[in-house]
Amino acid sequence: MSEVKTQFKHVSYLWDEDQAAKLAGDEVALLVYRSNLLGADLRLTNYGGGNTSCKALAKDPLTGNEVEVMWVKGSGGDLGTMKRSGLAALYVDRLRALKNIYRGIEHEDEMVGLFNHCIYDLASKAPSIDTPLHGFLPFKHIDHLHPDAAIAIAAAKDGKKITEELFGGTIGWVGWQKPGFDLGLQLKQCLDENPGIRGIMLGSHGLFTWGDTAYESYINTLEVIERCADYIEQHTGKDKAVFGGQKIESLAKEQRAAQAASLAPILRGFCSSERKMLGHFTDDDRVLEFINSNDLDRLAPLGTSCPDHFLRTKISPLVLNLVPGEDLSDVKAIKAKLQPLFEDYRKMYKEYYETCKHPNSPAIRDANPVVILYPGVGMFTFSKDKQTARVAAEFYINAINVMRGSEAISEYTSLPRQEAFNIEYWLLEEAKLQRMPKPKALSGRVALVTGSAGGIGKAIAKKFVEEGACVILNDINEERLQGAVEEFRGLYGKDAVAATLLNVTDNQSIVAALDATALAFGGVDIVVNNAGISISKAIEDHSIEEWDKLYDILVKGQFLVSKAAAAVLRKQDIGGDIINIVSKNSVVAGPNNAGYGSAKAAQAHLTRLLAAELGKDKIRVNTVNPDAVIANSNIWAGGWAEGRAKAYGITVEELPAYYAKRTLLNEIILPEDIADACYAFVGGLLNKSTGNILNVDGGVAMAFVR
Template sequence: MSTRISDHTSQTAHAVSDLVARSNRLGADPRVTNYAGGNTSAKGSEIDPVTGELVDLLWVKGSGGDLGTLTEKNLAVLRLDRLRALAGVYPGVEREDEMVAAFDFCLHGKGGAAPSIDTAMHGLVDAPHVDHLHPDAGIAIATSADGEALTTEIFGDTVVWVPWRRPGFQLGLDIAAIKAANPQAIGCILGGHGITSWGATSAEAEARSLQIIRTAEEFIAARTAERSEHPFGAERPGFGALPEAERRAKAAALAPVIRGLASTDSPQLGHYTDSDVVLDFVSRERLAELGALGTSCPDHFLRTKVSPLVVDLPADASVDETVARLTELHAEYRDRYQAYYDRHATSDSPAIRGADPAIVLVPGVGMFSYGRNKQTARVAGEFYVNAINVMRGAEAISTYAPIEESQKFRIEYWALEEAKLQRMPRPKTLATRVALVTGAGSGIGRAIAERLAAEGACVVVADRNVEGAREVAEALGGDDVAVAVGGDVTSAHDVAAMVDAAALAFGGVDLVVNNAGLSISKPLLDTTEADWDLQHDVMAKGSFLVARESARAMIAQKMGGDIIYIASKNGVFAGPNNVAYGATKADQAHQVRLLAAELGEHQIRVNGINPDGVVRGSGIFAGGWGAKRAEVYGVEEQDLGAFYAQRTLLKREVLPENVAAAVLALTGPDLSHTTGLHIPVDSGVAAAFLR
């Protein structure tokens, strides 16, 4: 008994590891399948720990997983006998959604992922290994008007056409029947959708998947080379790509406006794409025609919506002209989307999820894509690039003919899709917000960036020390969470570049922390004009420049926002030998009041924080300020934090994370009606109490 268990445990481990490795290879190539698209499976046997008998099992990628990053925990494990027995109780295609809940009664063991809608396809097809993928070339055939004839022309009888059917139990039965009737076949083209292949071994299934994809790619390439004109038509005069610097400057100017429009129903994060594929598509004569047809593969339009918003102006249209036209087109898009919902919704359809576009195409500039987080926004853009490739391929070999609008609606507003959305984790406090933190490469700024990211914000980490900024951004989670930008806040050019970086990376900016600073500790008679100018340039002028450029973007977004000044208790307390620093902190404190009064009509709140004695981790204190203050107070530099703590009412040392917590308090939902406020974070300095 123990030998049998050991042997089968080893065989099972090998089968699962092969499946994971195969999945990772297939998922790593965007020509093979898109992010989180497709699924793979393996069948095998294992000793049932209850009966001691062999039981046949199916390991299949679970709901919401991604092939490229799949691990064993992302697999659903089901008893094959119970799964196949479901065919005997299947109530028919009109009630096939009920079968998803039945999969739970087929699960083996504990843990693992929830079974996906495609589980039936993998379990019912009589093959040890099955791949279902969404390659651009395969979908190009699947969405061609004569896709069935093309399948025969390209593959003969080795790949079989399966007419469009929404993913589900019936599609699994269809493919199983087609495979049984075509023993020579290695796979099939699913109309409007993708491909499925199978094999006796993991290696054979993978090889057949790649064979189908490469054969389709070669056929499309050959037909494209034979054409005398581009599948998307000629390039429209004046609609070609702008030079890179001009293109990205225009994109940065438009991004906050478009994000605000795309967030009419709910806040969104953005992603900008100016790849050659996109720039070529938006320059062509047939852009509006093909864009209106929308995408076809279910994975695509669930992310991109049924069609994009297409700007119909030439590349050299001014920003103001483009903004005006975008506003008109957005209103029209919302009307069309509402009409689409009204045409197809039934009494039991989920409520409309918002009528704003997920994809916006701008000739000469590129594509803006949107989602509830940065990854979703980026993936939506990647999926639309897939869709462009599909349209190009289909138009090269035939006519692009996506599935009918009514079928798209059935998937977009599918009860199962709605249930998946409802299962998603509750958003974090600052989800969908974009933060720009200056001086974020160390000390207080780093602590603020870390706290904001932990609460769900996307963060632009700005610092003169760009290497330090990159280290922080990478530690926060990389490009889907944070980006680094180098720059000097005393330079209007550099500050504009910081705000542009926020716009291009995440769509705009919502939350700005004026933290960059330095400290010059000298008596009045020792303070030089250069000391005075440097101190005021960095903190007074720098804060003004950052607030001005950020407010410009926030006003364009029309989504409100927060501007936080990291001021100081020295703005209200006359500390010794501190004239330049104290005066500029007082300047910052009054900027808070002035800007709160001016920007309130735009729902932009401006507040300040007055820390004191933040020694640990501080770049300012490490840069010489600590030594000078220690000399003033007659203590050792390493004891300065403790010295500051002992002179406070609470006798507690103030840490960078305490300041970060105050930033969160001011920018979170609990103080939504507060502006013009300064919060002391100094453990209690009575002489600095606000009056």
């Protein structure tokens, strides 16, 4: 192996010779290894972007003869996490033979279906649109990436000239062309006309590099991107103004967070005019540099260049007409100020669709913006789920990097509107969207369940996540909360859950928790007042302090959380749900229960009062009445079990059986049963129900409310 450079400034060299040695002889394993390394560095390619391949000999299962097979990243997936199962495997000779029946660029989409006739491994992933780009090139290992540094050159007005001068003719150039069969032919033509080149720059798009081995391809890729990044850095020194220089100053970090938390639910409401959207906020330094600059108004409307960026960020962002630090307390006034902006954006998007559509184009999609820029504060992104919103933010930061580099070395150029439309409303992309799984019942919804680090609260949170919601876990106990967060992230991934400490008796803590929810997900849709304690004592043994504690946590806590939540729900103006976990003790009188039972009765009536008040805002307020939920419940700590056992003249160990036997169904009630009841209220079938009580107690006749 020739001596190569392994020290880089702008990219990460991650190759481990010992690890690679274990994979020697297995070219596909080395391809997966290389792909994971490339995908681990977002400076090389973004999430889900780019593709890699290798060609090697394999035994034909029908003839037993050795044939050349290409393994290439399949449709969808992400290089950083890709496994062998994420690859498509195709016969190279069959793929190249498709050139013989290719009818021209007007018909190139039909070639995708023909890839199926070239598949070697019938269990492999479906081939992507980029398959011919790899298949028509002769190299054993190929990387196609979307590095910001390379796209900055590819999207520059003088990109072709810069590429020729920077690499001395060793990097070819193919002008913008939508990915597909024709682009694969153009890559091969570029190579034929420029033998000996080490890669090809795709105008406005990305980079192709290669090598005879997995390692040579990896090093070649790093070296080319490093040179691009070095070149851009030379043109963006400290003495050179970026984006035309700074126009405004950012607010301080804490002020930015406060402004974003206050504004996010309002923006979410606007963006959810067609379907509920989830949000993401970032005040990354690269974002602030762009949105605070003199060139923001010129560059933002241009949109992005790389199709991977564009598909996730839409035609252009919406720039808010708010000043940093503006008073956002008058929600009605802020909405009135923003309403025309959203109307103009929707009008612009509809005109873009009508101007560019083809006779067979899919129907127009949601006309609301994905990316929203607030100068001095940061960037909001909204999409169908948290991951897509977060990734949209990452892609727009990539686009900012591209604009920054292009402007430094030349002049940034975006995709023409028609070309952008052809990508966004590509029939093949539409087919991919149609194949996606149907959204779950709670997709696009955000839930805050108080006391969700254990017991009933955790069961409710799990149920909601499993049905598609994002949840913000909370508890007054930091250690218990951290354990729940780790469990949820392990089960459901990082995008499904956020966390905050919450004391329901402290209004400041509640407001901070809802702010954290707004920053994490854009707002809230479902609030479950679940946090509670239980004290069972005869009245002569019941202290005033215990009485106050019960009413502070159960009644005052429910009131304060509901009040703060209602303010956020009204900001969004898209309705919502408040569910109060009360108890059968709210209607059943029993011994040794004066404090707890009366507090539960107050909770139950507060449900009815709030249902009456919030109905005009399409906010439903309902009650779930559990009884005797013993398993994994914190309610049985602190002497409650002993108190109830004493009241019934039995031992603590006999309580579960005692409670089950007194029910009509003779059933033990579990936290999951309460979670199912909560889901019944919010899952879509009871959207016209409010002020109701749902008993989950196995059937306690004394607790019947009607």
